[in-house]
Amino acid sequence: RISRRNAQLFALIDVAEAITQMSEVESLLERILNAVLRVMNLSSGCVHILNEDNESLELIVEENLTKRVSRMIKRFELGEGVIGQTAVLAETLLVSDTTFDRRLARPVVNEKIGSLATVPLVGRGGVVRGVLTLLNHVPRNFTEHEKSMLTGIGKQVGVALERANLLNELTDARTEWEETFDAMTDGVSIHAPSGKIKRANASLAQMFDTSAEDLVGIRCCELYHDSKKPRPDCTIMRTVTERMPQKVELNDRLHGRVLRVITDPIMNTENRVVGVVCTTRDVTDEKLIERRLIQQERISAIGEITAGIAHEVGTPLNIISANIEFLTRADKNLRNNEEIAAIREQTSNITQLVNQLLDFSRERPPEFTPVNINDLIEKTIGLLNHQLHGSDIKIRLNLAPYLPTVDGDASQIQQVLFNLITNARQAMENGENGEKMLRIVTDTAFLPTETYRRPHIVITISDNGRGIPEDALPNVFNPFFTANKEGGTGLGLAISHRIVQRHLGLLAIENNRTDGATATVRLPLSQS
Incomplete structure (x- = not known):
């Protein structure tokens, strides 16, 4: 008898430890069920927990149940059977002999369950969280002491369930927060x-x-x-x-x-x-797009103004040119007159400026055809060959073989090349370096860069001239802006920038680490 009491005492200690130490619900209930069965000297049992909608009891853990019994008691509605009634009444129910208890279904009796006890797991405020069920193969009398002990255990387990559920909810909430935080x-x-x-x-x-x-x-x-x-x-x-x-x-x-x-x-x-x-x-890309939009709006406004100015200047200019021609035809002696020659030269310069203004203000869409960039570079160098050699500029070409074509307007892309090479020539003419070197390189970039996200070809035009003042770099694409002290219209780079944008490309200019500057043109590869 003493050993029996000691076994019960150790089992109750095990229950207490499980309640105070364990937080995982299923492990907690398994340990408590095993300990209570030892305390009561019973053979089998199970625990049902109220589901999330609080409308039914779901089987969570079991010990020594046959598969048939396990299937029979998988789920109970509140008030259904002894287990469902225990949850509704929140009272411990004891059945000493199942043979004579009408609350039990016939299959339970047929499974040779002689006696049973159902204990409500009651949390704070008297809220039932589940039901602990103990089974025995033969009839068994339950004492009031056992009933009181089981009721007390049920209350402790109910509170432990609440705490475990709360901890699980907190853990889930923390995990969800951490996943959201990192996502x-x-x-x-x-x-x-x-x-x-x-x-x-x-x-x-x-x-x-x-x-x-x-x-x-x-x-x-x-x-x-x-x-x-x-x-x-x-x-x-x-x-x-x-x-x-x-x-x-x-x-x-x-x-x-x-x-x-x-x-x-x-x-x-x-x-x-x-x-x-x-x-x-x-927000680097966002700021870049913002700057481009502002620049496009500024260019659009300037384009409208320049178109008006060009037309206003063009009419008197044509009259001056026509009168000069009339005078030189009427008086042959005026053909070699220095003043007339100066007027004709300046009139030609103004006409060229007016044409540039009109080109800048027009929004002529490019006519796309496959363009071989290497061929276009060589043709442009041929056009400027006399000026380049006249300025003692050496040309170094490093054109990638088998360079893919781009979809573009050949005449417009050639205008970009013409403007960039001319700028490089002028920078070297006014520079102080001994040897003047123009380098043009082409290559293919199939992988996206930080600034350009699609496969493209790259054209770099480098010089070893005087470079561009750092404070002028952000403004080089603005219309009428020029860093050339000897003058210039300030439209070449603005026109080039607009053409490259129309071709869905990117034009950038930066100073070299030593001398001079480099212009980089990126154009998307042909789709075909």
């Missing part, structure tokens, strides 16, 4: 009021070529400005002091991009800032 395409970080990163998502780590774990603990000034010293205009510090959202755009020169950073304060119940949420987005 965001924007870089997101959570900072302490000091500026240190407490948590960062995968997108932010990818932006800075590191891991989210390595970002934890560093300050915002280290991340965005590569500096250990906090900046006086720090956006996160301003968010903390002003307790207001902030927005700033940072030029990340190290990676050659523009980052938009938006910060929001995290407030506690006392309205104090306890942290800052920082959202970082790479």
